[in-house]
Amino acid sequence: MARPDRRKVLSAMGLALATSPISTRARAAVIEGGMPWTPDRTQPPQPVDPKGWRYFTQEEAEAVEALVDRLIPPDPETPGGKDIGCAVFIDRQLAGPYGSAEALYMSGPFHDGTKQQGPQAHDPPAVHYRKALAALDKYCRGSFGDKPFAGLSDQQKDQVIGDLESGKVPLGGKPGSFFKQLLKDTQQGFFADPVYGGNRGMAAWKMIGFPGARYDYTDWVDRHNERYPHPPVSIGDHPDWKG
Amino acid sequence: MARKLPAKDVVIVGLGWTGSILAHELAQEGLEVVAIERGPWRDTATDFSPAFAQDELRYRLRHELFLRPAQMSLTFRNNRDQPALPVRDWGAFMLGNGVGGGGLHWNAETWRFLPTDFTVKSHLTQRYGEKFLPDDMTIQDWGVTYDDLEPHYDRFEYLCGTSGQAGNLKGTIQAGGNPFEGPRSRPYPTPAQKQPFAHTLFGKGAAELGYKPFPQPSGNLSQAYTNPLGVEMGKCTYCGFCEWFGCANYSKASPQTTILPALLRHPNFSARTECEVTKILLDKSGKRATGVTFVDSSGTEWEQPAELVILAAFQLFNVQLLMLSGIGQRYDPLTGEGQIGRNFSHQTVSSAMAFFDKKKFNFNPFVSSGAIGVCIDEFNGDNFDHGPHGFVGGGYMGNVQSNGRPIETMTALPPGTPQWGAKWKEAVRDTYLSTIYAGSGVHGSCYSYKTNYFDLDPTYKDRFGRPLLRMTMDFHDNELKMSAFLTDRYAEIFKAMGAQQVVKKPRKGPYDITQYQTSHLCGGAIMSATPKDGSVNRYLQSWDVPNLFVHGATAFPQNPGYNPTGTVGALAYWSAAAIRSQYLKHPGPLVDA
Numbered sequence: 001m002a003r004p005d006r007r008k009v010l011s012a013m014g015l016a017l018a019t020s021p022i023s024t025r026a027r028a029a030v031i032e033g034g035m036p037w038t039p040d041r042t043q044p045p046q047p048v049d050p051k052g053w054r055y056f057t058q059e060e061a062e063a064v065e066a067l068v069d070r071l072i073p074p075d076p077e078t079p080g081g082k083d084i085g086c087a088v089f090i091d092r093q094l095a096g097p098y099g100s101a102e103a104l105y106m107s108g109p110f111h112d113g114t115k116q117q118g119p120q121a122h123d124p125p126a127v128h129y130r131k132a133l134a135a136l137d138k139y140c141r142g143s144f145g146d147k148p149f150a151g152l153s154d155q156q157k158d159q160v161i162g163d164l165e166s167g168k169v170p171l172g173g174k175p176g177s178f179f180k181q182l183l184k185d186t187q188q189g190f191f192a193d194p195v196y197g198g199n200r201g202m203a204a205w206k207m208i209g210f211p212g213a214r215y216d217y218t219d220w221v222d223r224h225n226e227r228y229p230h231p232p233v234s235i236g237d238h239p240d241w242k243g
Numbered sequence: 244m245a246r247k248l249p250a251k252d253v254v255i256v257g258l259g260w261t262g263s264i265l266a267h268e269l270a271q272e273g274l275e276v277v278a279i280e281r282g283p284w285r286d287t288a289t290d291f292s293p294a295f296a297q298d299e300l301r302y303r304l305r306h307e308l309f310l311r312p313a314q315m316s317l318t319f320r321n322n323r324d325q326p327a328l329p330v331r332d333w334g335a336f337m338l339g340n341g342v343g344g345g346g347l348h349w350n351a352e353t354w355r356f357l358p359t360d361f362t363v364k365s366h367l368t369q370r371y372g373e374k375f376l377p378d379d380m381t382i383q384d385w386g387v388t389y390d391d392l393e394p395h396y397d398r399f400e401y402l403c404g405t406s407g408q409a410g411n412l413k414g415t416i417q418a419g420g421n422p423f424e425g426p427r428s429r430p431y432p433t434p435a436q437k438q439p440f441a442h443t444l445f446g447k448g449a450a451e452l453g454y455k456p457f458p459q460p461s462g463n464l465s466q467a468y469t470n471p472l473g474v475e476m477g478k479c480t481y482c483g484f485c486e487w488f489g490c491a492n493y494s495k496a497s498p499q500t501t502i503l504p505a506l507l508r509h510p511n512f513s514a515r516t517e518c519e520v521t522k523i524l525l526d527k528s529g530k531r532a533t534g535v536t537f538v539d540s541s542g543t544e545w546e547q548p549a550e551l552v553i554l555a556a557f558q559l560f561n562v563q564l565l566m567l568s569g570i571g572q573r574y575d576p577l578t579g580e581g582q583i584g585r586n587f588s589h590q591t592v593s594s595a596m597a598f599f600d601k602k603k604f605n606f607n608p609f610v611s612s613g614a615i616g617v618c619i620d621e622f623n624g625d626n627f628d629h630g631p632h633g634f635v636g637g638g639y640m641g642n643v644q645s646n647g648r649p650i651e652t653m654t655a656l657p658p659g660t661p662q663w664g665a666k667w668k669e670a671v672r673d674t675y676l677s678t679i680y681a682g683s684g685v686h687g688s689c690y691s692y693k694t695n696y697f698d699l700d701p702t703y704k705d706r707f708g709r710p711l712l713r714m715t716m717d718f719h720d721n722e723l724k725m726s727a728f729l730t731d732r733y734a735e736i737f738k739a740m741g742a743q744q745v746v747k748k749p750r751k752g753p754y755d756i757t758q759y760q761t762s763h764l765c766g767g768a769i770m771s772a773t774p775k776d777g778s779v780n781r782y783l784q785s786w787d788v789p790n791l792f793v794h795g796a797t798a799f800p801q802n803p804g805y806n807p808t809g810t811v812g813a814l815a816y817w818s819a820a821a822i823r824s825q826y827l828k829h830p831g832p833l834v835d836a
């Protein structure tokens with residue numbers, strides 16, 4: 001294989017570094033003479049403000065709220081995907097580095113491979129949502145008398161979601177890929193720390209019995225087959241901490 | 244042109260476990276040592292806090308502590324007939340980034356390999372005959388023995404404060420430990436961790452079936468510990484946020500908690516962070532390294548001249564850097580010629596999901612630690628007669644469930660559960676506290692084959708325009724048979740524990756780059772007795788360039804059925820001892836070619 005000319009490599013490098021957001025994350029440093037301790041340099045996440053939408057349009061948001069509320073329906077004890085904040089969670093994730101696939105290897109060429117080779121999508125998640133939600137809207141309006149997904153009955157919604165799951169709804173992308181993406185993001189929002197906008201009131205953690213961000217079970221490791229009695233805590237806040 | 248820095252005695256590529264150990268050992272010799280690390284500085288006080296370290300989304304799902312594929316990835320295919328495609332997001336393994344390397348984000352299972360693992364080819368041939376091994380299997384003896392490494396395993400364990408129960412003290416079998424382990428010269432530095440309910444129950448079930456269960460050797464410490472370098476560690480609090488996370492309690496053995504505070508007191512040591520080594524430089528003869536070039540975060544290229552080069556990056560990047568630097572001959576799977584890139588192995592992990600009656604069993608799966616677990620070793624290595632089974636290799640198995648983090652844990656649902664809707668929600672609610680599922684419960688070996696190897700990708704490039712490493716990898720029948728057999732035995736133990744339903748999940752082919760197994764990638768620049776069988780000699784010294792040492796699991800000719808870090812640490816101390824006692828006095832090949 002031909003070795004790349006060194007000057008070319010360097011100029012390509014300069015270009016890549018000038019445009020890459022990753023290169024600005026931290027600066028090169030020389031560390032010597034002792035541990036460079038800077039307590040709490042790493043910041044906790046900023047709690048999500050649930051008001052408004054950062055990425056979705058109003059119509060998109062309504063569709064996603066309706067989708068997540070059927071993926072995780074409400075029951076008498078635990079709220080569904082909408083009231084627990086899954087759509088807000090997804091919106092904020094799509095507005096950030098996850099939505100733009102900033103951290104991923106996104107250089108071309110793009111080709112579909114085998115399942116074992118993993119996803120090769122050119123569109124980052126935010127673009128995937130935008131295109132798929134537009135196609136879903138068109139599909140629902142075409143199939144259900146000009147109604148958007150959010151306007152369907154629960155039974156119709158479940159039917160559409162089942163068809164999304166089996167890849168029967170033509171969304172333009174790989175069959176079933178939007179369902180997979182949406183389901184993954186919805187479940188992550190349901191169970192992630194409430195600081196990210198989902199799992200409001202730690203309701204999902206209460207549902208299963210996960211105590212959250214506690215960091216010390218020393219007294220519990222040898223209390224076998226005994227239900228842990230304490231309520232969950234979040235890294236963002238806890239009702240008890242508020243005066 | 245690269246700007247030239249003042250020469251050092253030693254340049255170390257990567258400041259993870261092996262880089263830290265080598266830096267400390269060589270700084271103690273009074274040498275001027277610089278380590279060059281691609282990622283950022285990280286330590287407990289600076290980067291981890293018990294207020295927010297326990298964040299499943301940030302660290303487990305969004306990979307905050309890991310290398311970003313945008314910065315460096317690789318390409319993958321199952322066989323030579325496929326076009327390789329880039330790994331766009333991590334899946335089958337995780338690649339650390341920054342000071343501490345894999346030693347920061349690991350679970351800290353701290354095993355030794357079996358004595359016969361180091362002589363596996365001759366041992367298996369002698370016991371079963373050469374024809375018993377598959378034709379295309381390329382396993383070989385290491386060139387070091389367990390006895391060579393024992394004092395160095397000991398040093399690594401005492402550096403880490405490893406918590407465990409000895410099974411073989413100087414040849415005498417100890418109750419409660421692993422009776423199959425090689426003789427150890429002294430007990431573990433700290434007693435075994437306490438075990439939660441599900442793990443204890445696994446031990447009882449295993450004992451009922453006649454096995455000899457023992458606690459997994461753990462780098463999450465059962466008690467406070469001060470190591471021989473004077474660095475203090477704290478007691479593990481069983482928080483359940485270990486692997487993929489940094490430890491805010493100073494309880495998980497890592498370079499940060501065991502060695503860096505001592506290393507940084509040496510005025511003759513310095514580290515450069517956010518600097519990526521791009522090449523190992525050779526003189527005109529091609530037989531002597533003169534240093535490295537690296538690029539800092541502003542894009543400036545530097546040359547760091549040095550007398551001795553220690554390659555201590557992660558396995559993949561050791562191999563890639565050797566290839567990009569033109570060191571050694573690249574492996575050709577068609578002719579079997581060449582060394583760099585051959586004998587790639589990973590792991591053959593499998594498991595079983597065990598569902599218990601929620602009215603009778605409450606496991607509190609969130610009470611756990613990274614290397615917690617009760618294990619058996621009856622089916623590892625050649626601890627059992629392979630004759631009737633038609634495969635070689637094995638693994639330990641145990642309940643090693645390390646957490647109850649909900650996003651990860653909720654994937655263990657009874658078969659037939661829908662993926663969404665009211666029934667899904669109900670199943671998640673009803674199984675969380677009464678299910679056992681350890682993703683790597685059966686920790687199977689992965690032997691090496693002619694067709695599993697690395698070369699450079701012809702199409703895809705990194706951010707500097709350099710070719711990505713190309714991985715060609717698939718499972719072979721031997722490993723899949725082994726996995727099926729071991730998973731059957733594993734499932735029997737859950738039945739003996741009283742599980743209502745056990746769902747076996749043996750490893751199936753083809754090898755899938757999206758399915759996490761372990762981050763134990765091995766080989767590519769393997770150890771050998773002669774230059775025709777590998778890239779480095781028994782001291783990890785390059786056969787081609789004697790002032791270059793290549794560290795880490797890169798040297799493993801095949802991967803036995805244990806986690807590799809104990810052996811990686813032992814090899815680092817073994818190699819460092821040879822450099823200190825022999826090489827520095829007479830720089831040159833330590834083994835005649």
